[in-house]
Amino acid sequence: MQHPTPADIQRVREFLLDLQARICSALEQQEQKNGSTVQFNADHWTRPEGGGGISRVIQDGEVIEKGGVMFSHIDITKLPASATERHPDIAGAQAQAMGVSVVIHPKNPNVPTSHANVRLFIAEPEGKAPIWWFGGGFDLTPFYPNDSDILAWHQKAHDLCAPFGDTLYAKHKQWCDDYFYLKHRDEQRGVGGLFFDDLNCWDFEKCFEYIQAVGNGYLEAILAIFKNNQDKAYTEAQRDFQLYRRGRYVEYNLVYDRGTLFGLQTGGRIESILVSLPNLAAWSYRPVWDEQSPEKRLVDYYLKPRDWLTELSN
Template identity: 80%
Template sequence: MQNPNSTDIQRVREFLLDLQSRICAALEQQELQSNSTAQFEIDDWQRPEGGGGRSRVLQNGAAIEKGGVMFSHINISKLPTSATERHPQIAGAKAQAMGVSLVIHPRNPHIPTSHANVRLFVAQPEGQEPIWWFGGGFDLTPFYVDDADVLSWHQKAHDLCEPFGENVYSEHKKWCDDYFYLKHRDEQRGVGGLFFDDLNQWDFETCFKYIQAVGNGYLEAILPIFQRHQNQTYTQAQRDFQLYRRGRYVEYNLVYDRGTLFGLQTGGRIESILVSMPPLAAWSYRPAWDQDSAEKRLVDDYLKPRDWLNELK
């Protein structure tokens, strides 16, 4: 297996910083189309332990109520056992991790919340060859479902996976369905997309090309959804339902999300770790929805694994 050298790691870093900039610029254009001048604020930071990052956050926009597009490249002097449960062979090793992670919470309930991340992890156990892998994916969490959104989202995921193997989309879609599952609610977080971790079964260059395709694919998939819905009117009742469903997002991120847990276990920067939280969320005790309502349809028909490409075409 080809191991990355310092030049390889620098190329990944440069791609991630460029990806962050391009995503922020494209989303700022959605603000301009909503007659808003809201922009992503830049917050560069350093870690005492080594490394740092660039946080870019937009708040109180017309299109985006809160969005965080975060780059980090951190050094870890000694991986704690709590953070290496799936890879006990690297406990205590030096490591570096870099990635772009984002969550976008639109204001309009007709635009889904979206999440994406792409990342590289390299551990250096003493006296051994480096151990590396890529991870990432993207997923969509709608409140009021438009089948065209779900279909185009999964079509983009399918198409970007296709050059890497005929089973990649189906495998990484299933992984996404399994991963973004709220066990205590017995429901999916949304309508899925792609998820993968520990990716090193190909050579380094092919794995790097795949995360480039995933990162670029997120932007290509989310922009048409914004453009279809950002001028769509909504009611206060729909806004209330959006806040209620955001509560599920909070539950997932705090209970199950590996990135959140890894950041907390390795002494990460708390503002960056919790930037995925929505600015507003709500919880209700056993709410009831009309049998034929869009709210009931979301829960009954969409928050479960489905073969979207074949069912919606």
């Protein structure tokens, strides 16, 4: 297996920083279209163990209520359980991890919450060759779904996967459906997208090309969804439903998300780890929705694993 050189690692770092900057700039432009002057604030930080990052956060905008686009590149002296459960051969090894993680909570209930992540992990077990892999993906969590948006989202995922193999989209879509599942609720977090981890089945360069395609694909797909929906009118009842469904997002991130657990177990920066949580969310005791309502249809139809490209293309 080809091992990444210091120059390779630097190229990944440069891409991640550029991706972070482009995502923030593009979303700020969506804010400006609504007359808002709210921008992402950059918070540079370091950690005693080594490394650091840049947390870019936007709050209380006209378009984005809370958003985080986080870059980190950290050194780890002893890998935690969240990293070694699937790889016991690297337990206790030194490592470095870098990535960009994005969570955007729009203000308008017609615009879905979205998440993306691309990352590189390199472990150096004593006396052994380095072990590396890429991970990432993106997923969409709508409150009032628009079929054309869901179709475009999955079409983008399909198309960016196509140059890397005919079966890759189906594999990473299934992985996303399996991963973003709230077992205690028996429902999906949203309508899915792509998810992958431990990616080193190709040489380093091809793996790097894939995470670039994923990061760039997320930005293109989510901007189109903002433009289609951010100016739609909404009611107070729809806003209440949005806050209720955000509670599910919080539950998932605190109970199941491996990235959150990894950050906590490596002594990560708590403000950056929990920036994925919205400023406002709600929990109601067993709410009842009308059988014909869009709220009921969200849970009964959209929050189930589906072949969206086939169902919505017909």
